[in-house]
Amino acid sequence: MYENLIKEFEDSLNDEVFETISFNFAKKELEESKNNLRFLIGIPGTGKSFLLTHFYSDTTILSSTLTKEDIDKNLNQELIIIDEAQMLDNSLIEYIRTLADTKKYTFILSMHLREAKKILQKEHFKSRSIDIIELKPITKQEMIQYINVKLLKNNANHLFSKKEFNKIYKYTKGNFRYIKKFVKTLFELLDFAVSNNIQKHSKINSCLITMTAIKLGLENE
């Protein structure tokens, strides 16, 4: 019964772009920056990888497991994007920095907020002008809007009340990935309850939301 909705909230990089304020701001900053070394930072699940894949679809995005040679291979292009850059070695980061200093190449390094802070505190980054673009978690209103848009697509609006939206936001804390995962799991549980004729949970209620949170490890038992 809710299979379509389950599919709708599946986490995928090929998803449609849902432009939030933070998302648009980060996109604009990335485009307008004239610095050769740009850092896209944010807590996991805020949509860094999603932003990069959607707006730099014509550019190869290198993964964290790359080596010096992999960078050298891509030196034919001006813009080099590296996702999950917090995993890179210090020597590799130093190499990227020296390449960026030549002004021939532009690097966009996407990394987690916590690790980025540590890396950026190093001497060679402190002394240089670098652009740090932070992608922030979405707001509650944006989350409600996002879910409602998805529900409307499947003619299933008014499934959530304001109280339930508040509860979902409390658990997910505006993390885009968590929101998708949460709503998907919630519909899975609802689908099970409806298909097994469990009258108590035939509609979305606070217990179903708590059950989802327990299942995803967002609520301590």
Next chain:
Amino acid sequence: MSDFFELERKCKQLKRKKLIKYSSIFLLFIILIGVAIYFITKPQPLKSLHTTKITPKPQPTKPTKPKVIVKIKEKNITKVVVKKVKVFIEKNITKPTPPAPTLSLDINLTKIQKIDNPKQKAKAELKTKKTNTQPIKKQTSILQNETITFNKALTLAKKYYENADYENSIKWCKLASKIDNNDERVWKLYALNLEKTGQKEKAIKLLKTYLKYKNSLELKYLLQRFENEKN
């Protein structure tokens, strides 16, 4: 979704835990409010109803040596007087008049005090009233319900003496001496009574005993007169 029921059970458990937590907080809050209201609205007892213990401030003792010496002397006097008077009464006074109450001199001299203060005097009178009510009642059928004061006893003793009822006068003298044995008027009247009843020697001894520790010009003259008359 095999874990649906397990999740449901956990959800219920969690809800129960939360309910207990919040209800206990609420209960605690209510108790606190109750306690606060109780202390705010608690009627405070009137100050007059309070039985406050007023501890008397220790009066600074003047460490002047002469005063201490006087006190010591007085204490010594009391001890010696008590002994002497006891012996004297036992030997001379109490024996001839067995029905009469024992002279209170021997009792009250143990607590010899200068009862110049009228308040102290009243206290002493009350004490004697409590301790010696029975003998007084036996003696004075007329004044059974009246409070015997030193002055009353002395005036009665005087009146009996004026009416030449020396035995009764002696009784009232003894009674008055129980209330205040420092008053020389009692001693004088007692000595005069003894003289009248022909016990001049006893009277001389009595006066001598008193004059040994206390100064009284009147009693000195009386003693001189007795001794002169004897000679």
